[in-house]
Amino acid sequence: MQGLAASSRIVLVVFLFSMAGAAAADGRKRVVSSSSDEPCTKMTLYLHDILYNGVNNSQNATAAPATRPTALGTTYFSNNTFFGMMVVFNDLVTEGKELPVGNEKPAALAQGFYFYDKKETYAAWFSFSLVFNSAAHKGTLNVMGADPMDEDTRDFTVVGGTGDFFMARGIVTIRTDLVQGSFYFRLQMDIKLYECYV
Amino acid sequence: MQGLAASSRIVLVVFLFSMAGAAAADGRKRVVSSSSDEPCTKMTLYLHDILYNGVNNSQNATAAPATRPTALGTTYFSNNTFFGMMVVFNDLVTEGKELPVGNEKPAALAQGFYFYDKKETYAAWFSFSLVFNSAAHKGTLNVMGADPMDEDTRDFTVVGGTGDFFMARGIVTIRTDLVQGSFYFRLQMDIKLYECYV
Amino acid sequence: MQGLAASSRIVLVVFLFSMAGAAAADGRKRVVSSSSDEPCTKMTLYLHDILYNGVNNSQNATAAPATRPTALGTTYFSNNTFFGMMVVFNDLVTEGKELPVGNEKPAALAQGFYFYDKKETYAAWFSFSLVFNSAAHKGTLNVMGADPMDEDTRDFTVVGGTGDFFMARGIVTIRTDLVQGSFYFRLQMDIKLYECYV
Numbered sequence: 001m002q003g004l005a006a007s008s009r010i011v012l013v014v015f016l017f018s019m020a021g022a023a024a025a026d027g028r029k030r031v032v033s034s035s036s037d038e039p040c041t042k043m044t045l046y047l048h049d050i051l052y053n054g055v056n057n058s059q060n061a062t063a064a065p066a067t068r069p070t071a072l073g074t075t076y077f078s079n080n081t082f083f084g085m086m087v088v089f090n091d092l093v094t095e096g097k098e099l100p101v102g103n104e105k106p107a108a109l110a111q112g113f114y115f116y117d118k119k120e121t122y123a124a125w126f127s128f129s130l131v132f133n134s135a136a137h138k139g140t141l142n143v144m145g146a147d148p149m150d151e152d153t154r155d156f157t158v159v160g161g162t163g164d165f166f167m168a169r170g171i172v173t174i175r176t177d178l179v180q181g182s183f184y185f186r187l188q189m190d191i192k193l194y195e196c197y198v
Numbered sequence: 199m200q201g202l203a204a205s206s207r208i209v210l211v212v213f214l215f216s217m218a219g220a221a222a223a224d225g226r227k228r229v230v231s232s233s234s235d236e237p238c239t240k241m242t243l244y245l246h247d248i249l250y251n252g253v254n255n256s257q258n259a260t261a262a263p264a265t266r267p268t269a270l271g272t273t274y275f276s277n278n279t280f281f282g283m284m285v286v287f288n289d290l291v292t293e294g295k296e297l298p299v300g301n302e303k304p305a306a307l308a309q310g311f312y313f314y315d316k317k318e319t320y321a322a323w324f325s326f327s328l329v330f331n332s333a334a335h336k337g338t339l340n341v342m343g344a345d346p347m348d349e350d351t352r353d354f355t356v357v358g359g360t361g362d363f364f365m366a367r368g369i370v371t372i373r374t375d376l377v378q379g380s381f382y383f384r385l386q387m388d389i390k391l392y393e394c395y396v
Numbered sequence: 397m398q399g400l401a402a403s404s405r406i407v408l409v410v411f412l413f414s415m416a417g418a419a420a421a422d423g424r425k426r427v428v429s430s431s432s433d434e435p436c437t438k439m440t441l442y443l444h445d446i447l448y449n450g451v452n453n454s455q456n457a458t459a460a461p462a463t464r465p466t467a468l469g470t471t472y473f474s475n476n477t478f479f480g481m482m483v484v485f486n487d488l489v490t491e492g493k494e495l496p497v498g499n500e501k502p503a504a505l506a507q508g509f510y511f512y513d514k515k516e517t518y519a520a521w522f523s524f525s526l527v528f529n530s531a532a533h534k535g536t537l538n539v540m541g542a543d544p545m546d547e548d549t550r551d552f553t554v555v556g557g558t559g560d561f562f563m564a565r566g567i568v569t570i571r572t573d574l575v576q577g578s579f580y581f582r583l584q585m586d587i588k589l590y591e592c593y594v
Binding site for chain 2 (some may be wrong): 086169
């Protein structure tokens with residue numbers, strides 16, 4: 001009995017390691033957070049959406065409508081947005097609130113699209129990749145979710161990651177930090193990962 | 199030996215809790231289902247897609263084409279759909295089969311898009327958020343998947359969630375419950391989550 | 397003490413099984429890989445994107461632009477692609493490099509969309525389902541991610557799966573295997589799943 005106890009204990013340990021102490025690329029170990037107050041990775045970044053204004057900012061613009069108004073879009077159209085308008089973006093993402101100056105590199109690029117999906121007020125839906133290629137991080141985080149803009153904060157989900165963010169999952173809480181006219185907005189993104197390989 | 203056994207047993211317990219008994223927001227605990235017959239959360243909802251008919255339903259319509267036919271779309275066009283047609287929607291989702299009456303609130307909104315991707319027959323691809331804001335649930339479920347409409351049931355995946363559905367994963371089995379002409383369809387959605395925080 | 401030790405050992409075993417030895421549909425067991433070098437499922441497939449050329453290949457084409465150039469798209473236009481161009485596809489996927497011949501069935505279909513999101517060079521963003529309906533596999537894998545085409549290999553994430561790939565997660569490493577003019581490319585996809593039910 002004592003012998004059996006000892007050997008089954010070993011089985012348990014092996015089982016545990018094969019299942020949850022899983023090592024990732026470069027010998028990293030899988031970590032699942034024990035609490036929503038204790039994400040395994042946490043960072044705050046700012047996304048700058050510089051929309052093409054149709055006139056004179058094609059050089060600076062990092063986003064542009066990919067569709068033209070269809071019938072319902074024409075009916076529900078205001079402030080240069082319309083129902084069903086899809087915008088493709090390749091936006092600069094920074095650690096601070098300011099756009100990169102001179103040769104400064106952004107923290108990441110946000111590559112993806114959003115579209116407006118509400119007739120009377122503003123609401124959007126996003127799907128994009130945060131593409132990191134800096135000294136700090138190399139890899140991507142893939143994100144999607146609804147953006148009901150009339151709420152102070154909104155939550156997207158991190159549905160996967162690659163490279164330094166291999167197999168990540170988590171939450172991105174966004175907050176509209178600044179809006180300038182119809183062609184620039186800045187989103188604060190509080191990123192918390194609850195599944196990491198560290 | 200006996201002492202070692204006892205202490206390694208404690209290590210195991212701590213390890214287990216730190217890894218899998220993970221608590222979520224509001225002290226919830228992570229639950230991973232033990233069987234596909236035993237989802238940790240289960241619900242059936244109905245999605246109502248009321249497409250803009252281009253004539254007289256702009257008030258009621260909750261969905262509209264976001265693109266116009268391109269070359270291949272014009273070639274493969276029938277029943278008001280065409281290859282590559284993208285539809286943006288903000289559809290009502292209900293617990294029963296009927297649309298909400300009077301001041302009744304929907305169970306959720308389905309915000310996202312689908313597009314047709316088959317030349318000869320009908321097949322679509324969906325990506326959307328179920329946005330809950332009721333007494334029963336607050337939060338979102340993010341969903342995506344292929345919809346080969348000629349099959350009786352099709353499976354989408356729940357790739358993430360927020361709020362009450364923090365970090366959820368699962369399956370949405372859809373079934374076309376009703377089609378009325380070219381501008382209304384109702385989908386039955388059997389939602390089963392296999393990763394929950396409860 | 398000895399009795400307590402024995403009973404707590406049983407509790408541990410039960411706990412382990414309820415939590416991580418989770419059985420999936422058809423009595424499958426959940427497997428989380430112990431290392432990025434040891435995926436629980438691994439396969440290499442080739443995706444063939446045959447783009448409609450606007451002239452004479454509507455029968456063979458499996459992909460077509462779903463949008464027309466908007467203002468910024470017209471400015472940044474070359475080789476039949478433009479910023480914001482969205483392409484809907486229903487591409488053949490094969491185990492070898494060749495397209496299916498005669499009655500040969502493809503290994504899968506890749507149904508989804510991509511769009512170009514870079515002004516000066518080529519970069520794209522993909523979201524799609526691999527739809528398997530063969531003797532070997534039935535089910536889907538849902539995939540998304542950024543495609544910075546100037547890198548030799550790029551990583552998408554598998555964000556979920558259905559059927560034989562119930563609740564799967566993993567990585568798809570793509571490599572451009574062949575480009576023929578503006579209307580055909582072949583991607584090699586090395587698919588590695590790190591969460592499986594087997």
